[in-house]
Amino acid sequence: MSIKKQLITLIISAVMLASFFSALYGYKNTVKQLDLIFDQELHSIATFVLNMSKSNQVLPSTADGVFAFQVFKNGKLVSKSEQMPNSKFNASSKYNNEVFFGGKRWKTYLLKEVNTEKDTIEVLVAQPMSSRIESAESILFVITTPLLFALPFIALIVFYIINKSLKPLVSLSQQLKNKNTDDLSEVSLTKPPIELAPVLNRLNQLFVRLSDSFDREKQLTANTAHELRTPISVLKINAHNIQKSFENNKLTNEEFTELQQNVDRMAHVIEQIIALYRFTPENFTQKTETVDLEVVLQDVIGSNFDLLSAHQQNIALDTDSKNSLLGNYFALYTLFENLLKNAIKYSGNKSEIKLTITHESNSITVSVEDSGPGMSNEELPKIYERFYRVDSQHSHIKGSGLGLSIVKHITTLHNGEISCSRSSLGGLCVTVTFPNILVGVE
Template sequence: MSIKKQLITLIISAVVLASFFSALYGYKSTTKQLDIIFDQELHSVATFVLAMSKSNQTLPSTIDNTFAFQVFKNGVLVSKSVQMPSSRFTAPSQYNNEIFFNGKRWRTHYLVEKVTQDTNEQITIEVLVAQPMSDRIKSAESILFVITTPLLFALPFIGLLIFYIINKSLKPLVTLSREIKNKNTDDLSEISLSKQTVELAPVVNRLNQLFARLSDSFDREKQLTANTAHELRTPISVLKLNAHNIQKSFENNNLTTTEFKELQQNVDRMAHVIEQIIALYRFTPENFNQKTKLVNLETVLQDVISNNFDNLLVNQQNISLEPANENTLLGDYFALYTLFENLLKNAIKYSGDKAEIKISIITNPHLEVVFEDSGPGISDEELPRIYERFYRVDPQQSRIKGSGLGLSIVKHITTLHNGEISCSRSSLGGLCVAVKFPLTQVVNS
């Protein structure tokens, strides 16, 4: 059953039950009040009959065609109404007695009084007045009818009003349900509601965020899969060629270490591409560990330089690190290490032999890490595209082998740390890459 039907059923049932119990309570209360009024009326009639009997006046055969009575003097029936039998009724108490005669149930009131006549003779006068219980029930039912009739007529209108209010209130929820139901599996567009309640706003916002993340994830996966297949095709072909050359050299007995070195280089290149792809997938928003810790950037950069110092020596390159007073950041050590290692490897690879590499940590007031080199740099036209996956600058691509994933990984990790990355011309003549972290990430020591 839908929420709308459940709400309508429950609320209308609650209204009907409340009306029923209200009417029942009103009926009982009315009956009690009527009993008090009718008992007072019985007492008044009994007092009237007693007064008439004391003055020896003739009593009528009926009183309002409603009340019945018996009058006894010294135990002898002297007067009665036409409805009452001649037999005497025993009244156990003065009030609230009920007897049955003439096919009806009657409510009685009993009075007794001793009277001294002029002859000084004392007589006992007893008066028994009765009223049919049906009169009381009819009076209570008539009052109940008057009370409940407007309510009975109002119930259908209350039901329609409840239906209208619930239908209008749940319309945004029904619209949202229909929007989600009509969505195709490939449709990850945002949900838009013309009228949105306060309670549904967080749900719609979360759903739209989820759709946006799924859409970005699927697009990224499609792009990564297509580009990875394209990028791996070349090293695989080269490895096949190396294997073929080694086989021919072995058959001709002229196998040398050159073929094995070339094979090792191509295997290393393949491993590097695969490692970069794995790193790129690991550092996506869906897989990044949000539980950041305090990380000292100077320590991370020292580890990066230490682990890549052999490549610096081979290329006869000089490197310097200029730390700042504030070097502590909320982040992930491994992610930051990967970020800075990619920047350093790019600087080592593309700046050339005997180049100058400078790394600076700047607080102004943001925490900023700047990589500069004295290499040939990149033209202004190429700068906007260097963050794309597998994109490589054409003049460098023919001379230096690489995967084209380094700066794409750098940009992803920077984004995960809520930072910004920018590239420009270095003061040393080459490329300058600046990674700026916001104040929310910086921890004052």
Template sequence: MISLRRQLLVTVIAVSAIATTLSGTLAFIRARDEANALFDYQLQQLALALSDRPLGGNLPRLGGVAGFDFVIQVWDRFGIRRYYSHPHRVLPDRAQLGFATVPTSEGNWRVFSLARPDQVIQVAQPVRVRQRLALAAALRTVAPLLWVLPLLLLASWWVIGRGLKPLARLATEVGERNPEALTPIPLSHTPEEARPLVGALNSLLDRLATALDRQRAFTADAAHELRTPLTALKLQLQWLERADSDAERRAALAELAAGHARVMHVLEQLLTLARSEGAPIAHHPVDLVRLAGDVLATHAPLAESRGIDLGLDAPASMTTVVGDPAALRSLVGNLVANALRHAPDGGQVDVRLAENGGQVTLEVADTGPGIAEAERERVFDRFYRAADAGEGGSGLGLAIVQAVATRHGAVIDLGQADLGGLSVRVRFPPYPTPALVQGD
């Protein structure tokens, strides 16, 4: 489980530890170097102080002085050693002017030698003493950092916890909402970093509210639409029960079968609309010429029984779009069924396919009464029927067509057909379409 608090704390601890280590190391090295430079300066100053004295014969013996770590030697101009503060030391019996580090059996010594006209003065100090003093000075410099590190980590823990409190409040606010509360989360007290998340969440809530409203409206409309045919079925059953003769019974059974067919048609259309609006579509190449031919073959018996000229005008080559074959079959089928329903007996219904620059256009035209321009926007509403629509329709056909077209990125245009009735044009996006693939 990912924890922002844990990640931030681990990151801050790691960065603080690395920064403190680097700072401490640099401070330690610098303090040690400065201490060594200071000790070299002391050697030089001690040698300069002794240069004003007469030849070392009258200098005191310092070998027994507690805490005096320096060794002093003085030679005259002939190279004869005239003074040695610690005779038991094992320093070399000659001087190298300036600073030098001299190895001896007692360890390394740091030596400074100064030449004067009548003498040479050498002051030496054990390196181990210098290192001990330099280490102590460096540790005193680094010690505050070691004390500050725990305080810094404690302050980081407190600051991170305080900084994440708005997220905790946001989580509490979302968690305490009831399922019906789909109002947007206010952004007034939301941290800047969390606003993209809250904005996306508000967008999701808005889409959920729209979907729920559409579902409620769909349920209410479906219940209202089914009430009439179900009531009719009940009346037809009562008519069948009261029938006194075989002729009346046959007539009642015919009406009952027709009512049952209407109810089944409405239910099938409702299921088709639900699938068209809810389920994700598949993305396959679909040959609309072949698909339209199959749909027309299915509706041919009905057209023939009414003397309607049902034809297909399409290119000889494949006309390909990307989409769900079943959904596209439903789109074409509903357009053809709608045209056949409104075309008069002996009329004409044409299905036309055209391709221009990769864009496919499907047109279904009929010789029916058409749709008034004022009603063309409303015919896509569920259960809406035009005033002259007649009986037999569910009011869902064009709603299904629009739902399928929308999910395929297609655009629908309604107009006056050259046959005199309604013309429905569906313009599909070019094949292939990256936008459609991203919407999967």
């Protein structure tokens, strides 16, 4: 059952029940008030009959059927209306006495008085109960008739209001229903209600994240397959060459060294792909902490010191006292390790590498510089693309082309910015800037 039908059914049912109980309550109060009025009327008629009897006036023996009376003097019936029997009822001066005669139920009232001659005069007045019930029912009819006529209009108003209020929800439901499995476009509503706006925003955010995730997976899958094709082919060639050399008893250490290098290259590509997949917006925010960038850079330098020594490169680390931010240690370590390895790889032997941390009022910046040949202005915008590699003076250097793509991705997760320029040392300078809102230590 739809929400619209449920709301309409519940509201109309509630209105009908409220109207019913209101009419019932009104009927009970009306009957109560009518009883008081009729009781007072019985008292007035009894007083009137008593006064006429005392003045010896002749009372009519017939009545219109609405009231009946008996008059007793010293216990003897002296006058009565036509409907009343000759016998005396066992009545009291209270209003709650009911008797049955003439085929009707009557409510009686007894008025007794002793005159100066010590004669006891009793007047018994009776009224049919049907008169009271008919009066109450006529009033109830007057009360409920407007409600009965108003209920259809109330139902129409309820239907209109609910239909109009649920129109955005129905529109959203229809848009989602019409979407196919490949459609991750955002849904939109004209002037969505306040209660539905957060749902719409979250839903669109989910669609954007899913779309980005699917695009990322498709691109990564296609590019990974393309990138792994070369090292796999090279490994096949190495395996073939080793087999031939083994058959000819001409195996050399160089062939195993080349095989090891190609295996390392393939392992590096796979490691980079895993790192790129690990740092996604979905799982990053749950792993943030206060990170000291100086400690991160020291760990990165220590882990790659053997590689620096092998290339006979000098490295310097320049920091200030304010270098902490809110982030993920492993992600930042991966970021700066990629930058340092690129500097080691592309700056050449006996080069200079410099890491600098600077803190300003609204940002904290880390720059990685080298004294290598650098890059042309045409190549700088492309270096962040996945699997892009420079094809000029660095074409002889093996790599996956994923390093700076991972660097930019991690920087974005930290709400930072990355830029490349010419280094003061003559090579490439990569600058990563984090906003002040993430600075953990002032």
